[in-house]
Amino acid sequence: MIIVGVFWGVILISVTVFLILCPGKRRSILLLISSLLLVLIVSETVLRIYYPQIRNEKKGFEYNKLLGWTQGPNKKLYISLTGDGISRLIETNSYGFRDDEFVVKGNEKRIMVLGDSFVSNYAVDKKDVFTEVMESRMKNTTVMNLGVNAYSNVQEYLLLKQMIYELKPDLIVLMIYIRNDFYENTGVDFGTSLRPGAVLNENTSEVILLPTPDFQSIGTSEKSFWRIYRKSHLYQLLTKRLRQLQYNLERARQTIYRPTKDIPPELYLCRKELTAEVKYLYKLMEQLLLMIAKFADEHNTQIVFVVAPSMVQVEDELWLSILETYKERSEDYDISQPNKGLVKFAKNNSLHMLDLLPYLRLEYAKGIALYNRKEQHWNEAGNLMVANALINYLSAEMK
Incomplete structure (x- = not known):
C-alpha cells in the first residue's frame, strides 16, 4: 500500500509542477490529466478503506x-481486514504456525x-x-x-x-x-x-x-x-x-x-x-x-x-x-x-x-x-x- 501511495504521489506532484510551468493549451491538457489522476487516487482510497479488492492473507509470508x-517462525504480523473492520496482531510459534x-x-x-x-x-x-x-x-x-x-x-x-x-x-x-x-x-x-x-x-x-x-x-x-x-x-x-x-x-x-x-x-x-x-x-x-x-x-x-x-x-x-x-x-x-x-x-x-x-x-x-x-x-x-x-x-x- 505504501509503494502504491508513493507511486501515485510522485505522479500527482510531477503533474502539478508541469501545470505551474506550462502555459496555454499544455496547461489545459495537464489540468485534465491531473483531474483524472485525482479521481483515480480518490477511487483507490475509497476502495481500500471500504471495499477492498485484495486480501492480504499472504502478507509477510x-x-x-x-x-x-x-508463515515463518516467531513472527508478529499486523493484519487489517478493512472490509469487516477487523484489525489484529497475528503471532506464530517457533514452527511458524498460529498457535502456542x-x-x-x-x-x-x-x-x-x-x-x-x-x-x-x-x-x-x-x-x-x-x-x-x-x-x-x-x-x-x-x-x-x-x-x-x-x-x-x-x-x-x-x-x-x-x-x-x-x-x-x-x-x-x-x-x-x-x-x-x-x-x-x-x-x-x-x-x-x-x-x-x-x-x-x-x-x-x-x-x-x-x-x-x-x-x-x-x-x-x-x-x-x-x-x-x-x-x-x-x-x-x-x-x-x-x-x-x-x-x-x-x-x-x-x-x-x-x-x-x-x-x-x-x-x-x-x-x-x-x-x-x-x-x-x-x-x-x-x-x-x-x-x-x-x-x-x-x-x-x-x-x-x-x-x-x-x-x-x-x-x-x-x-x-x-x-x-x-x-x-x-x-x-x-x-x-x-x-x-x-x-x-x-x-x-x-x-x-x-x-x-x-x-x-x-x-x-x-x-x-x-x-x-x-x-x-x-x-x-x-x-x-x-x-x-x-x-x-x-x-x-x-x-
Whole structure:
C-alpha cells in the first residue's frame, strides 16, 4: 500500500509542477490529466478503506521451495481486514504456525489440524479459533493448529509429511475448503503465488506431484506481483467486472463452467452437469484423499477429513444473488453437490469424513451469522459451531 501511495504521489506532484510551468493549451491538457489522476487516487482510497479488492492473507509470508510459502517462525504480523473492520496482531510459534508452542505432556492425546485460512483463521482472536475451543473442552488433549493461509490439499499433504515425525500426532484432521481446493490442487493460483500441484497419470490415475516453480527461474514479465498496478484495488475491481462480462459472452457460446479468476467457483462445481475439466478436478481430489489416507495409515495414525463449505453454500440469499448476477437457472444446480460427492466417495472407500454444511445451514436458519461478510471466513459463532461439531464427531466415530 505504501509503494502504491508513493507511486501515485510522485505522479500527482510531477503533474502539478508541469501545470505551474506550462502555459496555454499544455496547461489545459495537464489540468485534465491531473483531474483524472485525482479521481483515480480518490477511487483507490475509497476502495481500500471500504471495499477492498485484495486480501492480504499472504502478507509477510516467505517463499519455500517445497511448500510454496510459509508463515515463518516467531513472527508478529499486523493484519487489517478493512472490509469487516477487523484489525489484529497475528503471532506464530517457533514452527511458524498460529498457535502456542507445541508442548505435549506424555499422557496427552495429540491432534494435528491441517488446512488453509479456515484453520489459521486470522479473522478472529486466537482464543476463538475452533482448534483452541476444542483444546479447552477436550480432556488430556493437545490440538495443534498447522493452518496456513491459501494452502491447497497438496501443500497440506507435503506439510504433513514434513511434520508427522516431529509432532507424532495420534489423530490428523485435514480441512477441505470446497470453494478453491479443487482447482488449487492442480497448482493453479489465480493470485500471485507459486505453489506445488498435482496431476493424474493418464493410464493409472495415480497422483503425480508437481514441484513448486523456482522463483528465480521465472521471467521478469511473470513476476507480476512486483508490478504496482497489480497492487491497485481499482485495477482489481475493473478486471473483475471485465471477467464478468467475458463470462456472459462465453455463456452464450457454451464455453464456461470452468475455473476462472473472479468467477464464483460454485457456478462450475455445483452444476448438475459437470464439464470434463471439472470432473477431472473431482477425480484428482478423490485420488489425493486416498493418497493422504494411505500415508496416515502407513504411519499408524487415524485421519479425519472435514469438508468446509463456502459462505455461498450456507446462505441461500447469497447464492440466489449470484445466480441472478450471472443469469443462471437454479434448477441447473445443486449447491451441496460437491459435499455429497465427497461424502459418498469417503463412505465407499472407508474414509472418515465430516461435512460441516448441514450443521452450518441449520445454525444459519436460526438467524445466527457464522461468517464475516467481506472476508467470508467463520466468525466467533462459526468457529464455536465447528468446534462442537468436530468434538461430537470425534467422540462418536473415532476410538
